[in-house]
Amino acid sequence: MQARNFSILTYGCQMNKYDSEQIAGILSKQSYSKTDDLSEADLILLNTCTVREKADHKVLSKLGRLRELKEKNPNLIIGVCGCIPQVQGEAFLDRSRVVDFVFGTQNIHQLSEMISEVKKGKRVARIEKEPSEALDFSGDALLRESGYQAWVSIMTGCDNFCTYCIVPYTRGRERSREPDEIINEIKILAGKGYVEVTLLGQNVNSYGSDLSSPVHFPDLLERINEISGIERIRFVTSHPKDLSDGLIEVMKDAKKVCEYLHLPLQSGADKVLGRMNRGYTRELYLEKVEKLKSAVPGISLTTDVIVGFPGESEEDFNETEKVMREVGFHFSFIFKYSPRPGTSAMSFTDTVAEAAIAERFNRLDALQKEMTLRHNEALVGKSVEVLVEGKSKTNPEMLMGRTRTNKIIIFPGSENSKGALLKVEITQAGLYSLYGRALTTKESNHAG
Ligand code: 5AD
Ligand code: SF4
Secondary structure, three states: OOOEEEEEEEOOOHHHHHHHHHHHHHHHOOOEEEOOOHHHOOEEEEEEOOOOHHHHHHHHHHHHHHHHHHHHOOOOEEEEEEHHHHHHHHHHHHHOOOOOEEEOOOOHHHHHHHHHHHHOOOOEEEOOOOOOOOOOOOOOOOOOOOOOEEEEEOEEOOOOOOOOOOHHHHHOOOEEOOHHHHHHHHHHHHHOOOOEEEEEOOOHHHOOOOOOOOOOHHHHHHHHHOOOOOOEEEEEOOOHHHOOHHHHHHHHHOOOEOOEEEOOOEOOOHHHHHHHOOOOOHHHHHHHHHHHHHHOOOOEEEEEEEEOOOOOOHHHHHHHHHHHHHHOOOEEEEEEOOOOOOOHHHHOOOOOOHHHHHHHHHHHHHHHHHHHHHHHHOOOOOEEEEEEEEEOOOOOOOEEEEEOOOOEEEEOOOHHHOOOEEEEEEEEEOOOOEEEEEOOOHHHHHHO
16 A cells, blocks of 8 residues: 555644544554654644634634645645534535545544545545444554553543533533453553553543443542552543542552642632532632642642633632632643633623733733742752653753653753653752753663
């Protein structure tokens, strides 16, 4: 078969990154090779996100830029998949003439068929609304980006219907994978030399309740903690309302579970949380944070916050700012509210003026930067465990790795320590990364 190249541009969340690894796996079994150079590709896929309007715009402007490549190479095939086609349907084909085919989040397994049809000169749309049973979750089907860290999907979909959020419409209802299947996949990964796994789901804290023999998320974590070879366990995303005492216990006791938790707050005002349909109050959130901090010393907490949700008054916003300060997040993803067609918040008419949204965003952003820097500076002089990911992108003569608390550390060293867990002394703190020097090498680790 003729050698061909593919590129995938992935937008949005980890779930999309995981799907892209799945797509890459399918294509590499079809004599396609992966390239990051778009001008060399015979097939370009855009795996899209639609969580905010900005994400839609990014994809449309990228498609505009791909037109030139298509003019140079008329055989180039361009496909759009993921969350935009899932909500916009085949109408998306009309939005851009450069697009040859579109498919939804449940149609990945039909990729080869779609490509064959496109080659016959058709424009193709496959958007299945019902969850697909045909997806191969065995893990073997994936072409993973890294040889040391793996994303492992433990569930898909979301049942929460936060009023601003499109995800329940793009990913469908919650469906958990059988625990034995997950354990097997992770054992295979450990056998291949993977040391870190990140369990993926829109709401991992409610994992397992839909299974015929229900399982709790903390029990799954305990089982993964027993797998030899795996050294670090992370998971995203946790919903505060479903974060149980059992989970906090496991985070305390299971050695491999990292001292890190992403716990989306969204707002610190009860009125806004109610209208968002979040299912918790400010007080409950803070209570869980206190428990986490006392059970897991040194835990790094990060969050998502939306500013300018309809009806958010200045007082409501001040509450959010207060909660953020009180928790002292290590990092926050701050978003300006973006109305999404199809979500119930679209019907709220008490919108916040853009200038107020911008001002609130800037205030939170400044607060978070101050808190992040303070946390990072507190690490100077300390020694931390770093999983080496490879060369630093911003500093290619240095190595880059992450701490258990998910902080990026840049330090001198040789590339053959990729995948090793090293002790690194922190010498300098920046906002987005810290700098250090290795105290151990891959070899000294093995000897010890
Ligand atoms: N507008 C702004 N932010 C949003 N998010 C989800 N939907 C919207 C929206 N319509 C944010 C939430 C969520 C994160 C992934 O994206 O904070 O946790
Ligand atoms: Fe969206 Fe809420 Fe589900 Fe998260 S929990 S994916 S914010 S609906």
